[in-house]
Amino acid sequence: MTSSIRFLMCSAHHYEVDYVINPWMEGNIHKSSRDRALEQWQQLYNVLTQHATVDLVKPQIGVPDMVFTANAGLVLGDTVVLSRFFHKERQGEEPFFKQWFEEQGYTVHELPKDLPFEGAGDALLDREGRWLWAGYGFRSELDSHPYLAKWLDIEVVSLRLMDERFYHLDTCFCPLTDGYLLYYPPAFDAYSNRLIEMRVPEAKRIAVEEADAVNFACNAVNIDRTIVMNIASDSLKDRLAKVGFEVLETPLTEFLKAGGAAKCLTLRVTEPVEPAVHASAAVESRTIRLEGHLLDSGLINRALDLVVEGGGSFQVLNFDLGEQRQSTSSAEVKVSAPSHDVMEKIMSQLIDIGALTLPQEACDVRLEAVPQVGVAPDDFYVTTIYPTEVRVNGEWVKVEGQRMDGAIAITSTAGGFVARCKLLRDLQLEDQVVVGVEGIRTIRKPESRDQRATQEFSFMGAGVSSERRVELVVEQIAWELRKIRDQGGKVAVTAGPVVIHTGGGEHLSRLIREGYVQALLGGNAIAVHDIEQSLMGTSLGMDMKRGVSVRGGHRHHLKAINTIRRCGSIAQAVEQGILTNGIFYECVRKGVPFSLAGSIRDDGPLPDTKMDLLEAQADYARLIEGADLILMLSSMLHSIGVGNMTPAGVKLVCVDINPAVVTKLSDRGSVESVGVVTDVGLFLSLLVQQLSKLTSPYQAA
Structure with missing residues (x-):
């Protein structure tokens, strides 16, 4: 037809x-x-x-x-x-x-x-x-x-x-x-x-x-x-x-x-x-630059996967492979997305892993005013743990107070522009907040392969270590603790009550006594059970030496709280000779600052416990400032909270019998973190034993 x-x-x-x-x-x-x-x-x-x-x-x-x-x-x-x-x-x-x-x-x-x-x-x-x-x-x-x-x-x-x-x-x-x-x-x-x-x-x-x-x-x-x-x-x-x-x-x-x-x-x-x-x-394209050990670190694969998984496509325009073992590589990649919104999401993830905008394409950050106190503008840039810089008036400005899950506020001073990472609740009407992803870069220092293999927690390469490798991991952590102590560094410990229940209290006390701990973070519970054990020999009413319940033991934790409240504080209980051993006794004796964050389930609580959540968060942030290593011991919520406020560059060790907790901390993205899946009491026992074998102080090369 x-x-x-x-x-x-x-x-x-x-x-x-x-x-x-x-x-x-x-x-x-x-x-x-x-x-x-x-x-x-x-x-x-x-x-x-x-x-x-x-x-x-x-x-x-x-x-x-x-x-x-x-x-x-x-x-x-x-x-x-x-x-x-x-x-x-x-x-x-x-x-x-x-x-x-x-x-x-x-x-x-x-x-x-x-x-x-x-x-x-x-x-x-x-x-x-x-x-x-x-x-x-x-x-x-x-x-x-x-x-x-x-x-x-x-x-x-x-x-x-x-x-x-x-x-x-x-x-x-x-x-x-x-x-x-x-x-x-x-x-x-x-x-x-x-x-x-x-x-x-x-x-x-x-x-x-x-x-x-x-x-x-x-x-x-x-x-x-x-x-x-x-x-x-x-x-x-x-x-x-x-x-x-x-x-x-x-x-x-x-x-x-x-x-x-x-x-x-x-x-x-x-x-x-x-x-x-x-x-x-509506297709939008941008060109990014990646630098570092792109192949052996898997960075180039991660970047390209992020593009594809985010709904975009890519074209590798240039790939300069380092010629020597220590040489870094670089790549220029054209990224395309079906719309501006999709491009913004892809670019935010690429920025997080260190992707850079080409100099000729770099532009200033977009700023919007805070619409009301404690509220960021729509589409505000969410910060990561990595050092960040923003471009203001053609100049790159380092963001101060780096941490996860904040906004970047820009203020103008006599000395120039200041960029600071702020939590949403801290935003004020005079703040100008970075929105979108333009004019932002994160700084990811490319380490040499030899350095990564010997210094940067290479034994943690897989992120999570199974129990069969605990001895090896403990040996490496012991060396790290000794190095930090002998060089005058700072170790912060986040601990939960499981430390006491598993018999790890005496080992953590020893670490504090011997100068391996410079700050202790926890909740009301670890302090209560540590003090209960010190005063009555029980933890949650269980005799810690015999492993049996004590008649009337379920009241012991309240008696411990009442005793401290009568004294006025944990420090005053030590001064009055009421509290004579245990983790918090050692903290008071050694002058190690501690912070206890309360929760809705706390009994008492102890007079030292901060029941104002925002006050407790601020105190935590103050105590971990300048830390070289944070040891997280069986406290899921406190550990995750501390992890979120810790910038890159701080070594993290998370110990928990629950693999989910360990994985959660390892997934932060830092190459300087490890998860150890094991009983925390066993871990602390092995750690103390290993430290006792290190008879000579660490000497820096």
């Missing part, structure tokens, strides 16, 4: 599954029937010729997937953007399709050689011509979308594919007449699904179930109110019928073995141009 709608097809005479480039091909190499494939192709051809005109391109030996003409290119009006195939197995098709389009008089555009784009398999026009849906994630790169917008003079909406079974957009997405859409939502990420929902009204979105999706119901050819597809469930056909569509089924099982069906086998070459529609692409 004669029709204004035309399709391009290619005979299946040379079709075969000769290789594996998608999940559908796995297990199907040379298992397709050429005769059955020809028969099914002919049936599809016959159906289409009843509704449209079909042109043919000659099949070629050696390119069996040429039958899937949807991937020849993307046509709009008399313009075509040719495909750049991702896999070398299909790249041989490109010159044959190029020749056909040139012979038909199309204006042909070719993308850069290394920029994959797979034609109408990954780019589908809204059937009302309002915009172009463009997929990326498996076969086509996001960076191809601005070219499509420019050459075709159309708005491009970028959709990220997430399920490798649906590697092309047309395998899970089919725009229909009158603005309807047939699609499989789980094939897309959350952001893309929101874009779809914003563009297509709910009444016109026809979401298919997985059973229909895997039969390629969305890989359909739409001609007016007719939809040609491989197969559809009765429920899907009923839903389509209710909105005025007729489904024509034609078996294409042989082509499913290669990951294609009706739409893959056709390319619509008569796509009308809407004069009111013009070029637009």
Whole structure:
């Protein structure tokens, strides 16, 4: 028949599954029937010729997937953007399709050689011509979308594919007449699904179930109110019928073995141009620089993974590999994202791992006023543990008071601009707060491999050490403690009541007595149970020597609290001779400052316990300032709290029988942290034993 709608097809005479480039091909190499494939192709051809005109391109030996003409290119009006195939197995098709389009008089555009784009398999026009849906994630790169917008003079909406079974957009997405859409939502990420929902009204979105999706119901050819597809469930056909569509089924099982069906086998070459529609692409690109031991530290992999997992794409523009073992490497990477919001999220994560903006692209931070006391502006930059600098009036300013989960406030002084990390509650109306991610960089010092192996807690390389390695870890920590003590450094200890329950109290007391601890942080509970043990020999009513309950022992902790309250404080109990041993006795005797943060469950509490949470947090922050190492002993909430307010560069050792606590602290991102999964009493016992073996003081090299 004669029709204004035309399709391009290619005979299946040379079709075969000769290789594996998608999940559908796995297990199907040379298992397709050429005769059955020809028969099914002919049936599809016959159906289409009843509704449209079909042109043919000659099949070629050696390119069996040429039958899937949807991937020849993307046509709009008399313009075509040719495909750049991702896999070398299909790249041989490109010159044959190029020749056909040139012979038909199309204006042909070719993308850069290394920029994959797979034609109408990954780019589908809204059937009302309002915009172009463009997929990326498996076969086509996001960076191809601005070219499509420019050459075709159309708005491009970028959709990220997430399920490798649906590697092309047309395998899970089919725009229909009158603005309807047939699609499989789980094939897309959350952001893309929101874009779809914003563009297509709910009444016109026809979401298919997985059973229909895997039969390629969305890989359909739409001609007016007719939809040609491989197969559809009765429920899907009923839903389509209710909105005025007729489904024509034609078996294409042989082509499913290669990951294609009706739409893959056709390319619509008569796509009308809407004069009111013009070029637009929300794709945003930025170039970053990475420096350091990019390969052996895995930094380059982490950065590229963050880009892809965040919904963007990348292009490595330069990679300068260090020539010597100690040499650092550098890389320049172009990062692209489908929108400004997605780019901001990706860039914030890249900044956290030390990515730098190129000097020629650097710009000042964006500042917004505090809208009300204790409230940051929307989109404020959230700080990390790493030293940070912000660019103000063309100058890089170091952020003071670095810690996690704060905002950066900028103030102008006579000496210049001052940047300070502030908690939300501390923000004042006169503060200007950094928003967005422009003009921000974190400083990640590249250590040499030898230094990392010997000095920077290399025994903690895996982040979490299992119990079978406790002795090795303890030996290294003992050397670290001795080094810090003998060099006049500072060790802070965060401890929970489990230290007392497991018999570790006497060992921690010894560490304090021998000068290994310069600050102690905890809650009301550890002090109460330490004092209970000192006064009555029990902890939570358990006799610590015999391991049995004591009659009336459940009252002991309250008696201990009452005794200290009568004395006025822990220090006064020591001065009065009431408290004569234990962890807090040693703190008072050695002048080691301590801070006890209360909670809603505390009894008493002790007069030294700070029940004002904000006051306790500030006290904790004061005590850990300047610490070289923080030893966290079986206190999940206090340890996590301390970890969040500790800047990078401070060594952290977290000891807990619960792996989840250990992992939580190790996940902060600092390379100078370790988790030890073991009984804290055993750990402290081994640590004291190891320290006693170190008879000579540490000598710095």
